[in-house]
Amino acid sequence: MATSTALDHDIYLFHQGNLRYAYQLLGAHFETQNGEEGIRFTVWAPHAVEVNVVGSFNDWDGSQHPMKKVNDNGIWSTFIPNLSTGTVYKYELLTPHGHLQLKADPYAFSSELRPNTASVTYPLHQYDWNDEEWMNQRKETNLYESPLSIYELHLGSWKNIEPEVFYNFREYANMIIPYVKDLGYTHIELLPVNEHPFDRSWGYQATGYYAVTSRYGTPDDFKYFVDQCHQHGIGVILDWVPGHFCKDEQGLRRFGGEPLYEYENPAKAEKTQWGTLTFDFGRNEVQSFLISNAIYWLKEFHLDGLRVDAVASMLYLSFGKEEGEWEPNEYGGPENLEAVAFIRKMNEAVFEEVPNVLMMAEESTSWPLVSAPTYVGGLGFNYKWNMGWMNDMLKYIEMDPIHRKYHHNLITFSLFYAFSENFVLPISHDEVVHGKKSLLNKMPGDYWQKFANLRAFLAFMYAHPGKKLLFMGTEFGQFDEWKDLEDLDFELMDYDSHASIKHYVGQLHQLYREHPALWEFDHQEEGFEWIDANNYEQSIVSFVRNSSCSRDQLVIVCNFTPVVYHDYKVGVPAEGVYEEVFTSDAVHFGGSGQLNGNLLHTSNVPWQGQNQHVSMTIPPLAVSFLKRTSTLEEDMS
Known part of the structure; x- marks a missing residue:
């Protein structure tokens, strides 16, 4: 890798935790060096004694393409000529303990289809975008005083070819966009589409933070999906998981033989509830990795926002742990002060680099000022999921109506705090899975009353202050809870009651979008x-x-x-x-x-x-x- 003032500055910023485009420095990049076209590989592996690039191009023989240390802080790099798009590769790392590791590239843009785990080279800037009108309009939109109704969906179980065999992003675009547009939603929110080894983690336990999952196609296929959404007036939000990562060997765990991306202290590193590892939010290079990742999805894929998963698990050292399983911070409290500082730094960077996007926190506690600017002591998100409203309303609506009068406060209490944050009212995938039943099937009463309760619940939701989010299937009254290995029961729409609910949701959205009273002062x-x-x-x-x-x-x-x-x-x-x-x-x-x-x-x-x-x-x-x-x-x- 050639040395230059600009390169030295980028490396300096990376180690300071301030390189917002770290994916342009690290990873596999198509370049021309000394008149030869090829790929520059660069990786951060400070614990490794030796690092090599291996793949089918060298019969997975690490001796053929060793990497050289660029600096004393663990950046390694090499240039390999005559490699092209689709090259399969990994990094071979020799640990201080004398063991050889095969690791996927933390900054890879593409990966092999599971169960294979290698990284795949892919050019970053070859897609020709056609959403200029949308992107220009987005700059002028007041996010807080506009309608925002989100259709949350998991691509693989919205519709599939057969269990665990999926359509391509381009095919999904052709199916989903007219469906969502007809229903009147303003945005789609996708469960994570970064690379993950286990289908049933739904993308929330990732190995490839920069890699679009090959289950649904290439990075350009995903760009096409977003591009088409924008051309049809639909925004796209992506679920994003900076709180933890899975332990699969090809991933980030013990990268180079020692904890690197995760905390060294097991009490801070282990997410025992999920069997995953917590990022070391105090390590500068990890900050560069995560902040760059947020900016990467927003900039390179023209996304309109990120829904940040499990924020509470980042904020609290005690999250999901019993007494004795966690250690208090330096002031004796349960707050992870490094994570708090990171979240504020991340949001500041995102809004400076990509203004007027949505940064939504799925935060389930009473942490104050989640959606307030950092300069007033807030976390810097611009929206927070209203989990209190969701829990109260679901508890209320599941009751037999004869008992509701004894729990009337469940439908009124939310107005005591409705304007303390910029809220989204969520009925998400988490509420219709693992035995919780579908929203329709939560409703009490006979067949007619179930549908009437559902209509009343949705109307109250759309009348209540706050932006809206509904998980797929709710729009036609899915009876079964979410079946993540099967697609939705679209055949239910052959029945009048279910077809009527879909028509109702479309008309409710029309009412919502046409009446500013339902969204203009949501947060006032x-x-x-x-x-x-x-x-x-x-x-x-x-x-x-x-x-x-x-x-x-x-x-x-x-x-x-x-x-x-x-x-x-x-x-x-x-x-x-x-x-x-x-x-x-x-x-x-x-x-x-x-x-x-x-x-x-x-x-x-x-x-x-x-x-x-x-x-x-x-x-x-x-x-x-x-x-x-x-x-x-x-x-x-």
Whole structure:
């Protein structure tokens, strides 16, 4: 590797933990040296006594292509001429203990199809993007005051050729994009697509952090998927796992014979709950590796955001461990101070390099200011999953309606903290697997009531402050919980109830996207006002969603029992004429058809803290959306 001032500076930044594009320095790169085309291999392996490049091109004989040390901090490099795209390779490392290791390249862009584990050379910049319009528009979008509804999916079980045999990213693009667009989602969120050895880890236990999994194709195939999504107006978010990595021998574990990417102290390194290892967040080179990885996915693949998995497991040394299995920090607390500092550093780097993307934390504790900027003491994400809302609502909606009045606080408590963070309301894969049942099958009651409960739950979710996320299958009422080795039960849509739910989700999204009151002030207190939060006896709540235009205001009334109420008084914030613009009880959604077909004129009699009210029909297990269509004066003229 040629020496230059720029190269020396990159190496310096790498060892300082500040090289944000480390994947351009490390890994396998196509170059021309001394007039010869070939590949430069560069790896960080400070514990290794000797490092060689091996592959089919040299019969896996390490003596043929030894690497040379570039510096005393463990960077090794060599140039091998006449190698091309698709070259299969590994690093052969001689450890201080005299053992030979065969390791995949930590910075490889592609890998062999499992169960094979070698890295594969692949050029980084050959794809011709056609999403300029989307990317320019993204720069101008206010993420917080825009609709955001996410369809979370696992490619291999959305649809497959047969169990463990999958379609290509390009084929998935042609199938998924029209489906998601028809449903009205704004974004797709993919479970991890970096290389992982075990299908049933769903990508959350990785070996190749820079390698697009070969299960679904090449890096360019994945770029095509994202490109096509963007051309059809759909954003793409990727699940990303900087908290831990799996222990498979070809991976990062004991790279060069000693702990390197993981903590040296087993009490900090071991993720006993998952059988994985924690990154050493205090090691500078690991910081360069992870921060560069986040930027790599966002920049090179034009992704619109990362959902950062298991943030709580990074923040707490005690996460998933019993007393005596972890050691407190220097102040005696359970917080991993190095991880906290890393997370802040990572988010600062991401937003400086790739402005206006989504950095979403799946953080399950009450850690404060997760989605606040670092300069005010926050972690620097711009969104946090609202796990409290999710747990409360699922607990509530699974109850028989006769018991719900005793647990009314479960549907109201979230509004005490709804604006403390920028929240996403998630119903993710974790809630419909491992015996938890599908969302539809969580619902109590007979067949009709299950669907009515599901419609009411979804309508309440979309009316509640916060952005939205639903896992695949929910949109048509998957009865079985997520079967990760099989594809979705799309054949259920041959039945009216399931076809009606899919139609309902599409119409709910249309309502959501067309009414700024449902998203413009998601993170501001003025965007929400209770009308009646206290009617626990009838399990009815009503509230207002506001926007910057008062005429866009919506009144939402939710009934979580199967009882119909006629001439039910609901206080409204302004006098005039109200229209029911949406109800989950409509017949074409599978409901009972208890509609408010006539315009609702306000009565000038105070009610529920409002100066006027309307009398309406409250449908069973349903949510009604009312909008003021005219003032009283306009109606009389």
